[in-house]
Amino acid sequence: MMKRMTLAGVTAALYSLGAQAMAATVAPGGLEAQSVAAAEASGGGMPQLDFGNPLMLAQVVWLLIIFGVLYYALANIALPRVASVLDERRNRIEGDLEAARAAKAEADAAMEAHRAATARARAESQTAIAEATQSAQADAAARSAALNERLSQQIEAAEARINAARDTAMGALREVATDTANALVQRLSGIKNETAVSAAVQRELATQGKA
Amino acid sequence: MAAEGKTIDALSQFELTHAFGPIGAAVNFTQSNAHMLVASVVIVLVMIMGMAPRAVVPGRFQALAETFYEFVENLVIGQVGHEGKRYFPFVFALFMFVLFGNVLGLFPYAFTYTSHIAVTFGLAFLVFLVTTIVALALHGKKFFGYFFPEGAPLWLAPIIVPVEVVSYLSRPISLSVRLFANMVAGHVLLKVFATFVVLLGGLGIVGPLLAVLPLSVNVLLVGFELLVAFLQAYVFAILTSIYLHDAVHLH
Structure with a gap:
């Protein structure tokens, strides 16, 4: 059973x-x-469909009371607290982000200033180098010009000296040649004609281009 | 959750009794209401004590309270828009009340007040009243234009208007029956399988071995019911938000 x-x-x-x-x-x-x-x-x-039960109505009445109190407590006490904490956090995060953004802007500005300073320094040094090069070149040019001047003067003087020496040497050569020719002519032929010999030597030297 | 005698009695768990002894009996305070009270106190305590540290970096308890808050807030703002912030406490109270009622009912010996159609209908009718009053307060007579969409041919009015009216009036019914049916079904199933465990356990030597089967089903069911408890609270809150959206924007 x-x-x-x-x-x-x-x-x-x-x-x-x-x-x-x-x-x-x-x-x-x-x-x-x-x-x-x-x-x-x-x-x-x-039991849920037994609407004749007086407890059913009582349950709903108490439900409304309890839910009303719950709503009141949440809406006026609990939820504003959560909202204030969340707002506080949001503000703080936003503030931090703002500070970070400001710091970044500052760093960017500093970087920019640094870059500008570097560029300026580079430009300045470039000009300084150019100026120095230029002045050095001018100096060198002036010195070489002076040197050239002196050298050319010396060369000129030397040439003049050489010319003078050659002229003297040429003069001495005619004399020696004439003397030698006279002596040779005298010894060979016994004739003593200094004027003719001198003219012949003069002529011979001229033809050789050494006068 | 024990079998009464040797028959399956899945429904006596829903019977209303008095709570708090003679004082409760005098004011017809039922055990269902006692559970509502417990749930409400727990909700308020979680929210107030959880937020008590007011920490910028929340601890676990505060994170729980904040998660509830932000979950419902996102839900309301997502559905209604930013003008829905005014109704957020109402939706929040509903969501928490239903969620904690559902979850509280899963504890042994606890009563599930959301398994009573009178309770769910009471809440759904409250939603209906609030949304209708909000719509009337915001739009006055224009609210009745809701039952006849703009641009529809006029000769269709005799069909469209009754359909819209019926669909509007049936909202509290569908809202309440959905929650009620889900909770009843879940608790009846739990009870039935729990009774199987007891009945099979009494069947001689093989009984306890067989009883493991319904027991494991019940373990799975409790997990499933936790999901349903959350899901139904979510559905209740999101439908309330959708109705509020209609009340605020009239379309």
């Missing part, structure tokens, strides 16, 4: 289970089937 009852209970429960699954997935449609099946299993209706 006991076993049979158990079996009956299990079958009823299984049937009710199918209805539950339906109710869970399709909701309102399967609900009646569920309540009927469940009613078969337990021998009574769903």
Whole structure:
């Protein structure tokens, strides 16, 4: 007898289970089937649908009171606190971001100033180098010009000296040549004609281009 | 969650009884209301004590309170827009009340007040009243234009208007029945499988071995019910937000 009852209970429960699954997935449609099946299993209706129960109305009245108090407590006490903490955090994060942005701008400005200073220094040094080069070149040019001047003067003087020396040498050469020619002519022929010899030497030297 | 005798009694868990002894009986304070009270106190404590440190970098408890807050805030602002901030405390209270009711009901010996259609309908009707009053307060007579969309041909009015009115009026029903049915189904299933454990456990030597099966099903079911508890609270809150969006923007 006991076993049979158990079996009956299990079958009823299984049937009710199918209805539950339906109710869970399709909701309102399967609900009646569920309540009927469940009613078969337990021998009574769903307590939730027993609207004759005075506790049902009382439950709803208390629900409204409790929910009203909960709403009041949340809206006026709990939630403003959360909001203030979140606002505080947002402001702080924004402030930090602002400070970071300002610091970045400052760093950028410093970087820019540094770059400008570098560029200016480079330009200045470039001009200085150019000026120095120029002055050095001018100096060198002036010195080389002076040197050239002196050298050319020396060359001129040397040339003059050389010319003078050559002239003297040429003069001496005519004399020696004439003397030698006179002596030779005298020794060979015994004739002593200095004027003719001198003219002949003069003529001979001229033809050789050495006068 | 024990079988009463040798039959499966999945529904007596939903029966209302008095709480708080003779004082509760005098004012018809039910165990369902006692659980509402517990849930509400827990909600307020979580929010107030969680935020008590007011830390810029929140600890776990504060992060929990903030997560609840920001989750619902994003939900309301996402659905209603920034003008919906005024209604955020209402949606937040609803979401937390339903969520904590659902989760609290999963504890052994606890009563699930969201498994009572009277409770869910009470909340859904409150939502209905609030959204309708908001719409009337913001738009006055223009609110009734909601039942006849602009640009629709006039001769369709006899069809469109009744359909829109019925769909508007059925909102609290669908909202309440969805939550109620989900919670009832889950708790009946838990109860049925728990009873199987007891019944099979009594079947001689092989009984306890077989009883492991419904027991493991119940373990899985509790996890599933946790998901459903959250999901239904979320659905309740998001539908409320959608209704508020309609009330604020009228389309």
